[in-house]
Amino acid sequence: MNRTAGFVGLLLVLIGLSLFLWKVLVLELPLAATDAEGLWRIELEITARGTGRRGSIRAPLPSTSRSQVVFDERSASDRLLFTIRTENGDRIGVWSGRLAGVHQVVHGFRVQLSEITTPLPSRITRQPSSELRARWAGSTREFPSDAPEVKAFLEGLWPSVPENLLDCLRTLFGFVADEIATVPSGSDDALLTLSAREGSAVGKSRLLVTVLRAVGLPARTVLGLQLVEGQPPFTTQWVEAWIDGEWIPMSPIDGSFATRAANQVALRTGSLAEIETTAVAAVGHRYHALRERLRPEELAAMMIPSNPWLARLSLYQLPVSTQSALRVLLLMPLGALVIALFRNGFGVSTFGTFMPVLIALALRQVALAAGLMLVAAVLLLGILGRLVLERMHLLLVPRLGVLLCAVVLSVTSFALLGREAEVRELSVGVLFPMVILTMLIERFSVTLAEEGMRPALVRAGWSVVVAVAVYPIFHSAVAEHLMFGFPELVIVVMGLLIWIGGYTGYRFSDLIRFRAFAKPGGGEPS
Amino acid sequence: MRLLRALRREGVLGINRRNHEYTLRWNPRRLYPTVDDKLATKRLCQAAGIPIPGLIAVARRQGEVREMLGQLADLSHFVLKPAHGAMGNGILVVRAREGSHWQRAGGRPLTLEDLRYHAASIISGLYALGGQPDVAFVEELLEVHPALAEISADGVPDVRVIVHRGIPIMSMTRLPTHRSRGRANLHQGAIGAGVELATGRILHAVLDGTPITRHPDTDRAVLGVVVPSFARVLEIAVAATDQTGLGYVGADVVVDAKKGPVLLELNARPGLAIQAANRAGLLPRLRAVSERVRPEAPLAERIAIGIEIARTARFVESA
Numbered sequence: 001m002n003r004t005a006g007f008v009g010l011l012l013v014l015i016g017l018s019l020f021l022w023k024v025l026v027l028e029l030p031l032a033a034t035d036a037e038g039l040w041r042i043e044l045e046i047t048a049r050g051t052g053r054r055g056s057i058r059a060p061l062p063s064t065s066r067s068q069v070v071f072d073e074r075s076a077s078d079r080l081l082f083t084i085r086t087e088n089g090d091r092i093g094v095w096s097g098r099l100a101g102v103h104q105v106v107h108g109f110r111v112q113l114s115e116i117t118t119p120l121p122s123r124i125t126r127q128p129s130s131e132l133r134a135r136w137a138g139s140t141r142e143f144p145s146d147a148p149e150v151k152a153f154l155e156g157l158w159p160s161v162p163e164n165l166l167d168c169l170r171t172l173f174g175f176v177a178d179e180i181a182t183v184p185s186g187s188d189d190a191l192l193t194l195s196a197r198e199g200s201a202v203g204k205s206r207l208l209v210t211v212l213r214a215v216g217l218p219a220r221t222v223l224g225l226q227l228v229e230g231q232p233p234f235t236t237q238w239v240e241a242w243i244d245g246e247w248i249p250m251s252p253i254d255g256s257f258a259t260r261a262a263n264q265v266a267l268r269t270g271s272l273a274e275i276e277t278t279a280v281a282a283v284g285h286r287y288h289a290l291r292e293r294l295r296p297e298e299l300a301a302m303m304i305p306s307n308p309w310l311a312r313l314s315l316y317q318l319p320v321s322t323q324s325a326l327r328v329l330l331l332m333p334l335g336a337l338v339i340a341l342f343r344n345g346f347g348v349s350t351f352g353t354f355m356p357v358l359i360a361l362a363l364r365q366v367a368l369a370a371g372l373m374l375v376a377a378v379l380l381l382g383i384l385g386r387l388v389l390e391r392m393h394l395l396l397v398p399r400l401g402v403l404l405c406a407v408v409l410s411v412t413s414f415a416l417l418g419r420e421a422e423v424r425e426l427s428v429g430v431l432f433p434m435v436i437l438t439m440l441i442e443r444f445s446v447t448l449a450e451e452g453m454r455p456a457l458v459r460a461g462w463s464v465v466v467a468v469a470v471y472p473i474f475h476s477a478v479a480e481h482l483m484f485g486f487p488e489l490v491i492v493v494m495g496l497l498i499w500i501g502g503y504t505g506y507r508f509s510d511l512i513r514f515r516a517f518a519k520p521g522g523g524e525p526s
Numbered sequence: 527m528r529l530l531r532a533l534r535r536e537g538v539l540g541i542n543r544r545n546h547e548y549t550l551r552w553n554p555r556r557l558y559p560t561v562d563d564k565l566a567t568k569r570l571c572q573a574a575g576i577p578i579p580g581l582i583a584v585a586r587r588q589g590e591v592r593e594m595l596g597q598l599a600d601l602s603h604f605v606l607k608p609a610h611g612a613m614g615n616g617i618l619v620v621r622a623r624e625g626s627h628w629q630r631a632g633g634r635p636l637t638l639e640d641l642r643y644h645a646a647s648i649i650s651g652l653y654a655l656g657g658q659p660d661v662a663f664v665e666e667l668l669e670v671h672p673a674l675a676e677i678s679a680d681g682v683p684d685v686r687v688i689v690h691r692g693i694p695i696m697s698m699t700r701l702p703t704h705r706s707r708g709r710a711n712l713h714q715g716a717i718g719a720g721v722e723l724a725t726g727r728i729l730h731a732v733l734d735g736t737p738i739t740r741h742p743d744t745d746r747a748v749l750g751v752v753v754p755s756f757a758r759v760l761e762i763a764v765a766a767t768d769q770t771g772l773g774y775v776g777a778d779v780v781v782d783a784k785k786g787p788v789l790l791e792l793n794a795r796p797g798l799a800i801q802a803a804n805r806a807g808l809l810p811r812l813r814a815v816s817e818r819v820r821p822e823a824p825l826a827e828r829i830a831i832g833i834e835i836a837r838t839a840r841f842v843e844s845a
Contacts, residue, residue, distance in 0.1 A: 507542060515529060
């Protein structure tokens with residue numbers, strides 16, 4: 001190895017490692033994620049265009065309850081005043097001021113969710129207060145509990161003097177949950193849902209609240225967020241009924257009764273309104289969510305290390321969407337390291353230098369075998385297409401363009417097929433690097449024509465081997481935590497790469513090529 | 527492990543070391559264009575009076591293809607090549623003519639339309655090293671020298687000479703086979719035969735890395751055959767390399783039946799298989815060059831130094 005490369009490499013490895021060790025040993029930052037359950041970082045992002053008058057933007061904020069602990073809230077907005085108002089026990093964030101031009105509001109928080117099952121009372125001992133009754137049991141436009149249709153409907157289902165309230169309640173719930181179909185295009189209105197025997201998720205929730213109120217139980221809808229790892233969160237709603245002093249959750253959509261899953265955050269009760277505004281011409285909002293794997297105290301250490309300099313450099317302070325992107329980005333150097341080892345240590349040749357890394361990256365979200373099969377299917381279709389194109393004698397760039405279209409089309413149809421067959425793996429194709437796949441098809445075809453089937457397959461095989469070798473790294477929560485929490489490790493990787501770059505010894509492929517030298521004999525010609 | 531020791535003892539050069547200590551060190555990037563562009567190499571050689579295969583026609587743009595093909599109307603044999611091709615890719619050898627059709631090496635028929643398409647692909651950069659727009663050219667088809675005809679099949683053998691800092695140090699001839707489809711390309715199945723620098727005699731030969739003694743298609747003995755006009759081959763290789771300023775070059779020379787040795791092309795990243803063909807490592811010879819190099823010496827003297835090094839250099843374990 002040449003001396004400069006060795007020295008520079010060593011320097012980088014030492015710098016990176018000492019930073020890393022200092023953070024781990026002196027600042028005692030957590031080395032491995034403990035894989036906390038139900039801890040999420042959520043961000044609400046609102047963009048609004050004002051009319052130039054004074055007004056406000058209002059959004060529900062989650063409160064801490066038995067099933068969710070909300071902490072580390074932070075809000076950012078330009079030129080607007082932020083206050084939190086409590087309305088009927090809900091927290092509402094209000095951003096007010098003169099709304100002119102485009103305003104952006106970001107409200108982030110962390111929430112620890114836990115699945116809770118509310119034990120149902122065996123006997124009803126407590127009756128709701130009149131205050132509670134007035135607020136949550138009255139007939140309204142949204143919940144027309146004294147409408148004649150509701151009364152008629154209840155006649156068969158609800159005895160005038162219920163002996164066992166809970167049994168009757170279950171029957172009622174069962175009817176709305178099972179006998180009324182959930183259709184996305186269905187009505188949001190309680191009475192229309194009842195008469196059509198089908199409704200939207202909102203319609204069914206409203207109907208359940210309406211009938212609960214009609215039998216005298218205080219009930220309300222809850223607006224919440226459904227969290228799915230690796231996907232953007234979406235708003236959802238469920239119903240709560242006041243029974244013997246407890247609000248009992250139930251969902252006529254998924255059929256859960258008296259339990260709430262640990263992936264739902266309650267945002268507000270009594271209203272399903274998400275964002276309300278005055279003096280705003282147009283408004284849009286979006287939720288981002290990221291599952292945290294560190295326990296809250298570990299997270300605090302990572303976010304605000306005791307060293308003030310480091311605190312500024314902590315990636316955990318970044319907006320959620322940037323964090324998600326960086327978590328992937330910071331794994332790329334490890335991929336490059338594996339590629340360099342394979343190429344300069346083993347001497348294998350793959351199609352496209354970093355292609356296997358990009359493929360492994362695209363397959364991050366799915367099982368490896370299924371993903372590779374998808375890649376193979378796309379490539380096969382492309383290569384077949386290439387054979388057809390071959391006859392037309394097209395020029396290179398338009399030909400590549402046609403192939404690119406074919407790749408995009410096949411990926412699109414796989415995504416559709418995946419929805420039909422409910423196989424999620426089929427839809428990850430959209431994450432593939434299309435242009436690189438196209439070049440791959442072209443190179444494979446040319447190699448096939450010029451050098452024959454064997455070299456083409458060998459090279460394709462090595463590409464798969466390298467992708468498979470990189471995949472576990474991209475899939476590992478440990479690697480993700482290490483690279484994201486300790487980005488100085490990228491400097492270590494640089495040092496290692498410089499070492500590999502300065503390696504002048506034999507590659508494994510050299511050994512195979514010159515294997516004849518191992519046998520004695522064969523006089524040396526000179 | 528025994529293999530590793532054997533390779534170290536023989537001083538076999540590996541790819542990593544070749545890149546670090548030879549190509550990256552002795553071949554400055556700015557000098558690459560003259561060898562990567564075969565037309566530039568041709569111009570360089572022509573100016574220096576080094577024999578090359580005759581150039582018939584050139585197409586630099588898609589619009590010039592028609593004109594280029596027009597010049598082929600009366601020809602029955604020629605070679606269509608990309609100026610920036612690597613490893614023999616994109617080379618179309620036309621052997622014979624039957625009426626309006628030509629015949630490729632290997633016997634497949636070829637129409638004017640096929641030629642137009644191939645030339646267009648070349649210009650689009652399909653075969654170029656980096657995929658950049660390329661130039662297509664047609665040159666005369668060389669003929670196998672009778673002395674080598676019996677040990678080559680379907681194509682023309684060439685002679686590769688490694689020239690380091692003006693001194694030739696190792697050489698091999700690449701003999702095409704049926705399997706290599708007439709190409710002088712080792713990884714496609716051609717024979718690599720080590721040629722003694724002093725005499726031009728083939729002393730060792732490999733096919734796919736394994737030693738052989740006879741040509742698999744013609745069944746003639748390969749060992750002992752002498753490459754004709756080999757002294758002239760070395761002169762051409764060294765003279766052409768001198769024109770480039772590069773310090774580590776593989777020069778490819780073909781001994782044509784009529785014209786004698788002509789320079790085909792130069793390579794700034796010559797492969798390492800020549801060591802297997804010679805059953806000898808390059809390192810001892812490369813190191814000997816650094817001790818005995820005399821850049822100002824006349825060509826004949828440098829060739830003599832090369833022959834001397836090839837005869838005597840053995841590997842001495844060093845830093």
